[in-house]
Amino acid sequence: MADEKDKASATSGVQDTLVPERVVDGLPTMYCFETCPFCFKVKALLGSRGIEYSKVEVDPTFKTQLKWSEWSAVPVFVDIDGTQVNDSNYILHYIDSKDSSSFPREGEDPEQDEWMDFSNLILGKSIVAVIYKSYRTSVQALDYVTRIDNFSFGARLVNKWLGGIIMRMVGKSRAKMFELPPRENLEFQLDHMSSGIKSDYFGGENPNGADFANYGILRSMEGLYGFDIVESHSTVWPWYQRMKISSGI
Numbered sequence: 184m185a186d187e188k189d190k191a192s193a194t195s196g197v198q199d200t201l202v203p204e205r206v207v208d209g210l211p212t213m214y215c216f217e218t219c220p221f222c223f224k225v226k227a228l229l230g231s232r233g234i235e236y237s238k239v240e241v242d243p244t245f246k247t248q249l250k251w252s253e254w255s256a257v258p259v260f261v262d263i264d265g266t267q268v269n270d271s272n273y274i275l276h277y278i279d280s281k282d283s284s285s286f287p288r289e290g291e292d293p294e295q296d297e298w299m300d301f302s303n304l305i306l307g308k309s310i311v312a313v314i315y316k317s318y319r320t321s322v323q324a325l326d327y328v329t330r331i332d333n334f335s336f337g338a339r340l341v342n343k344w345l346g347g348i349i350m351r352m353v354g355k356s357r358a359k360m361f362e363l364p365p366r367e368n369l370e371f372q373l374d375h376m377s378s379g380i381k382s383d384y385f386g387g388e389n390p391n392g393a394d395f396a397n398y399g400i401l402r403s404m405e406g407l408y409g410f411d412i413v414e415s416h417s418t419v420w421p422w423y424q425r426m427k428i429s430s431g432i
Contacts, residue, residue, distance in 0.1 A: 193254040193269065195270035196270065196273040197273070207237035211260065211262050212238070213226070213258050213259070215238060215239070215241060218403055220310070220404075221271035222257055222271070224302070224399030224400070225395075227398050227402065227430035227432055230432050231430045254269040258271055258274060272302070279392070285391070286392045287391070295391050297379075298385055299392050299396040301393075306372060308357045309368055310400060311357045312365040314409055315353060315357075323408060324407050376419060377418035377419055379393065401413055401423060402426075
């Protein structure tokens with residue numbers, strides 16, 4: 184699970200300097216990890232709009248493919264003219280503004296902004312606390328992640344076993360952020376999240392930024408320990424299935 188951390192000199196959002204040399208095959212290009220929850224947000228929006236794009240899998244250990252950027256966290260989005268956009272929620276706004284402006288920009292809809300922030304500040308941390316609840320579940324998750332993401336064989340072994348210890352510690356620290364135990368907390372957060380789903384989506388009849396932001400977080404959990412909590416939720420699970428059909432991922 185990748186956190187959205189930046190270097191001191193890097194910034195979120197649209198960057199001033201164009202990097203057209205980072206565009207692959209003349210298409211909008213996303214630098215990503217395959218299993219990253221923040222990347223799933225962007226992939227869901229691109230998929231729902233039918234936007235063709237190139238994908239550069241970043242080596243999770245050395246991040247060689249992002250050495251050119253001061254922003255070292257995935258996803259990084261580079262448009263066909265070389266416009267670089269950092270940070271998943273900013274990328275969602277950028278893509279929508281260039282496509283159809285189907286949902287409000289940041290600052291125009293406080294409720295959408297609140298739920299997009301919720302995806303990073305609450306939901307993302309809640310699923311980490313569940314997935315990495317124990318050393319066993321941590322190793323299981325990292326076995327999956329290191330098989331899917333762009334890890335070398337040696338890095339896969341190190342990240343699976345040593346990473347299991349590290350991510351167990353991360354999971355424990357995330358759990359301390361909430362009053363309830365991890366599984367109960369995720370259930371509570373999904374209950375809270377369901378209050379924002381109006382009709383079929385957060386956006387009503389059509390998805391808005393909050394839908395893509397929160398779907399991406401939960402989509403990264405599919406196949407891992409604790410996803411049964413999502414599957415058993417009476418409101419979130421039908422919404423999740425609608426988002427999966429809409430996005431194609």
